[in-house]
Amino acid sequence: MLMQQTLSQLRNLKLDGMARAFEEQAALTASTSLSFEDRFGMVVERELAWRDTRRLERLMKAARLKNPQACIEDIDVRQSRGLDQRVVATLASCDWIRNAQNIILSGPTGAGKTWIACAFAQQACRQGFSALYVRAARLFEELRIAHGDGSFTRRLAQLAKIDVLLLDDWGLQELDQGARNDLLEVIDDRVGSRSGSV
The missing domain is CATH 3.40.50.300 (P-loop containing nucleotide triphosphate hydrolases)
Structure with missing residues (x-):
């Protein structure tokens, strides 16, 4: 019950990347061997990556590039x-x-x-x-x-x-x-x- 409540709170705070990382860590038994600081750091990194991806998607959509695949x-x-x-x-x-x-x-x-x-x-x-x-x-x-x-x-x-x-x-x-x-x-x-x- 506590996990679902935490996931719900993370989503309410619009921390979707953290919510996904938290769910994944709960499902992986290998992550239980990590310290709290390591696990928390991974969750925070995931949130940062999630936000960067969303920002790039938003910027690319607004750019309306004729060739969006050009890099x-x-x-x-x-x-x-x-x-x-x-x-x-x-x-x-x-x-x-x-x-x-x-x-x-x-x-x-x-x-x-x-x-x-x-x-x-x-x-x-x-x-x-x-x-x-x-x-x-x-x-x-x-x-x-x-x-x-x-x-x-x-x-x-x-x-x-x-x-x-x-x-x-x-x-x-x-x-x-x-x-x-x-x-x-x-x-x-x-x-x-x-x-x-x-």
Whole structure:
């Protein structure tokens, strides 16, 4: 009875990782040979791992990456692609985000720019940063509509809070004056909040 009560209390406290670890320890006879401190430490580690996993899932879902499976470890840095392995490794540290710097990926259609950008965004999410993937044309249309319905300022504030903003297919078409002004507002708000963008 005490175990069920403890499990219920852990779940009420939203300590689901601890609850699962506690259940597993109760089922394993090998864990009874461990000291209380060791067992408790394992339960706490499990809770931390559970929270990290949930945070990453939440960040990845919010990022809406076009290629969510893209990851830094899978970037092909062969000489023929023109990617410098040292630069990729340096960018993988995500210091560019901490230093409010930007990455601009350019190259021919089909070169894998979107996939690489998604890999950097996924790496950012793994390090606890927020990200959002959006095609530039869709963002400018969204901002144009936001002007009309009065939500423009609120949307700018939301974009400013995002650590990594991926603007895909930027430069495929000429921007009209309204889109140029909106882009300037997005950049200005993001610089003001010291966030990075891709």
